[in-house]
Amino acid sequence: MSDYGHDLVFGSFVTPGAGDPDRTVGLAVLTEQVGLDLVTFQDHPYQPAFLDTWTLLSFVAARTNRVHLAANVTNLPLRPPAVLARSVASLDLLSDGRITLGLGAGAFWDAIEAMGGRRLTPGQGVRALEEAIEIIRQMWDTETRGGVRVDGEFYRVVGAKRGPAPAHPVPVWLGAYKPRMLQLTGRRADGWLPTLGYLQPGDLTKGNAIIDDAAQEAGRSPRDVRRLLNVAGQFSAVGRGPLNGPAEQWVQELAELALGEGVSAFILAGDDPDDLRRFAGEVAPAVRELVAAERDRGVAERPQGTAERDPGTVERAQSTAEGDRGAAAGDRGAAAEPVAAPAVRPSRASANGGAFAVVPTPDDGVRRSDQQVWDESTRPTGPAPDPDRTYTPQEQATGAHLVQIHDGLRAELAQIHDLIEQVAAGEIDAGAARSHINTMTMRQNRWTLGVYCESYCRIVTTHHTIEDQSFFPRLRARDPRLGPVVDRLEQEHHVIHDVLEGVDRALVAYVGSPDGLADLRAAVDLLTDALLSHLSYEERELVEPLARLGVA
Structure with a gap:
């Protein structure tokens, strides 16, 4: 198993078609919107x-x-590296640090030669690429005095002035398949970017080993190299093969690639907007959740004081859990207004047990709306915890993961507020905001604990042979005293679904009448009150029983 502990990234691989430029650009914009x-x-x-x-x-x-944004990957033989370096740095500055440099040694040599490029052998292509990386990085390095000097076999730069420096440290990802390119990736690159369709079974494992060995020989850590993957497939009701089936199948297969092969970035090749929406709304959030759960489980199961294994193990990932949640939620859009911050403190108890240390996120009592969708005073409570009981880290992992899932929903709520303000400012239209909201985890109704577990348990079964059941029935069965709490939570799920429908209706109404902005804001305020209150209640009542009852 290889898991390098990187936060998960999901993207699109759009055909740059010239026949309908508006559609090409529209798919790129949709990538951001979803x-x-x-x-x-x-x-x-x-x-x-x-x-x-x-x-x-x-x-x-x-x-x-x-x-x-990135080229996937840049055709180096037709783009001189010194000029390319300035192009990348300039666009990174103009885009506020959003550019990555994907590089390839070249292919389709007849076409390259016809355009004035030099035909190279595979070995020459690798050597030329390494020279180019050196030139590009020297061009970006404005802290070093003197000009850029690389007197290479294929590129010669003698004293070119450095700069401009990009807005952020631009990663260099290499499209690599053969051993010499993979070794170069390990020595000099920040990422490995192959296409799954060009790989044979076992190629990812072999490629990772070559990259890891080359990185260590160069004095680097294998974790310095992110593993990315271009993927393609079909969404269908019934599974017909790898990445050809329902979203749940995609989730399981991509999570296996993340945990088993170290892939931390999945880039969907295709130009179908509906596929982009499903990939963003159904696949990406669930893969993030499953990978985070497996990483947390690996940390919890490792005895205290045990050294981490080689760069492939899930135990190493505890330090990246916050990053995973940020990528799944907060990094996907800046919030215009702050939403209640999570209050998760993973257990530091020993493997033999300690005090319960998962802290539910408190309800701050702030309400934006005058309307109430339920009477909070009638909420039932579960049995009081035994103050003398101790809990192992493994027992506490499920409750901690529940809070992590909720963190993502809180961040999505912040995105909704941000979208509404963008609509009000005229930066996007109401139709685009509605499209984005419809892809969110909460809108897909996957945030409910029972539905989430349908996907979660599927992959947990694969790794740990745990029975494929939902949390709620198991909680009722193991402690009947929780029945009233579970019933109330299920009722509130239905209410929140109706509140989300109200936001959708307000967005539709706003399209026809800009005077409806006040109603739209009111609908989002009501959603904020209901969702934050519900999530806090669910955490308050369930994080300890999940540990006490051994529900994993």
């Missing part, structure tokens, strides 16, 4: 049916605000 992290385009300058990739990236950068 909450994905990255939009990429292939780079084939010799292809007249395609837009020039760097021109397209610049245009898309100006049309978006948050999503990161």
